[in-house]
Amino acid sequence: MNGIFLAIVLVAFLTAAFFQLRHGPAEEGEDTPMEALSTAMVESAGGAVELAIGLIGVMTLFLGLMKVAEAGGMLTIIAKLIRPLMVRLFPEVPGNHPAMGAMILNFSANALGLGNAATPFGIRAMQELDKLNPRKGTASDSMALFLAINTSSITLLPTGVIALRAAAGSTSPAAILPTTLFATVCATIAAICAAKFYRRFFPIENYPIREHEDPAAGVGQQQTQAEEEEALPDSASDAYPGWVSALALLAILSLIPLSIIYGRVIAPWIIPGLMVFFLGFGVLRGVRIYEVFVEGAKDGFQVAVRIIPYLVAILVAVGMFRASGAMDVMVGTIGVWTERIGLPAEALPMALLRPLSGSGAYGILASIINDPSIGPDSYTGILVSTLQGSTETTFYVLAVYFGAIQVKRIRHTLAAALTADMVAVAAAVVICLTLFGVVVSQ
Numbered sequence: 001m002n003g004i005f006l007a008i009v010l011v012a013f014l015t016a017a018f019f020q021l022r023h024g025p026a027e028e029g030e031d032t033p034m035e036a037l038s039t040a041m042v043e044s045a046g047g048a049v050e051l052a053i054g055l056i057g058v059m060t061l062f063l064g065l066m067k068v069a070e071a072g073g074m075l076t077i078i079a080k081l082i083r084p085l086m087v088r089l090f091p092e093v094p095g096n097h098p099a100m101g102a103m104i105l106n107f108s109a110n111a112l113g114l115g116n117a118a119t120p121f122g123i124r125a126m127q128e129l130d131k132l133n134p135r136k137g138t139a140s141d142s143m144a145l146f147l148a149i150n151t152s153s154i155t156l157l158p159t160g161v162i163a164l165r166a167a168a169g170s171t172s173p174a175a176i177l178p179t180t181l182f183a184t185v186c187a188t189i190a191a192i193c194a195a196k197f198y199r200r201f202f203p204i205e206n207y208p209i210r211e212h213e214d215p216a217a218g219v220g221q222q223q224t225q226a227e228e229e230e231a232l233p234d235s236a237s238d239a240y241p242g243w244v245s246a247l248a249l250l251a252i253l254s255l256i257p258l259s260i261i262y263g264r265v266i267a268p269w270i271i272p273g274l275m276v277f278f279l280g281f282g283v284l285r286g287v288r289i290y291e292v293f294v295e296g297a298k299d300g301f302q303v304a305v306r307i308i309p310y311l312v313a314i315l316v317a318v319g320m321f322r323a324s325g326a327m328d329v330m331v332g333t334i335g336v337w338t339e340r341i342g343l344p345a346e347a348l349p350m351a352l353l354r355p356l357s358g359s360g361a362y363g364i365l366a367s368i369i370n371d372p373s374i375g376p377d378s379y380t381g382i383l384v385s386t387l388q389g390s391t392e393t394t395f396y397v398l399a400v401y402f403g404a405i406q407v408k409r410i411r412h413t414l415a416a417a418l419t420a421d422m423v424a425v426a427a428a429v430v431i432c433l434t435l436f437g438v439v440v441s442q
Helices: 002-023 033-071 074-089 098-111 115-131 141-151 159-167 173-201 215-228 242-284 289-306 308-323 326-341 345-353 358-369 379-390 394-404 413-436
Strands: none
Touching: 002 033, 002 308, 002 326, 033 074, 033 159, 033 242, 033 289, 033 308, 033 358, 074 098, 074 242, 098 115, 098 141, 115 141, 115 394, 141 173, 141 394, 141 413, 159 173, 159 358, 159 379, 173 242, 173 379, 173 413, 242 289, 308 326, 308 358, 326 345, 345 358, 345 379, 358 379, 379 413, 394 413
16 A cells, blocks of 8 residues: 555656646646645645544444444354355365354354454454465465455445445435445355366465474464464354255345346435344344444444544545546546446546555545545446445455465465456446446436
């Protein structure tokens, strides 16, 4: 992210300098390119803080609701539903092994948008998978598949994106739920197929069997893991009958055509319906919904405040990029080609930056949907919102999870993850064109 941030600023400065030198003397009341660049920097910094303040209320609402769902055991229910499928996806992992339980909980937390809960389970899953891996330092087939699915962003409820759209003044912030569901399902299926297909080009047998890269370090790592390990929740080893899981999967898949046909009709009902559903679920599960909601809302407040520095950095850089004229040059050069396939040039930075940096992509999304010429409810605004909700920060995920177990040879993991990213972009374009490409204008 350091290089990307510096590159955006340098390109903006050099572009503005080029136009400044060509500009000549400014007329009275007219800003020179450098003056416009300075003004954009100050205004973007102030706008980033205003955006974060507006985001606080919506973020606290959604994280409060998610806390109620988590306290009511929704994570447990999802874990039990997906266990029969997981056993078939990962035949190399024993069904009762802690690795299977940790992966199930990781996917369940991701599905609910509980990123803070998903990451610890994901790291635990990688540690347990490493115990089954005789080739230390080399990614096993199960590791590659697990991370490919993770980077496909199996999020069914993109609360953060909905909150940002609401803060940007969207009249239907939850309109992206159907598009996100379609794109994330396509990306997850692509991740599974790609991981299964690419592994034949990176045979695990070609890599040496080593108990540890460094015997002394390996013993220390085992001791550290043993000290840090905690018992997984009971939901990690329980499962509903296979037919129940099959029905649940069919129900999720059936939402895709229904959302395409009736997406515009149900969009206004989604946010009020979610609030009633989560609170009702909490009441039925015996949760003290008010106290738990407030506890979750506190986390939402802290999250919204914590992202202010990231928003300021990215929005200032993007503001400079726009004000310098570099954005116009890019739009004029690339937009001619990408517009033909439904990907506006304004959305290109989002598509390119999302696999590299979560905070950077979040800032790009904020700058796009807060641009008065685009807005959150235009085709471009809905497309970039869908990209944010249906893709993941691929390189960050690989760095964190592989770094936790010191894997250096990742085999086909990156190829599978990037394939899922490309499919997610293509699926987002298709579904957004289908639902919003004609009626919603830019």
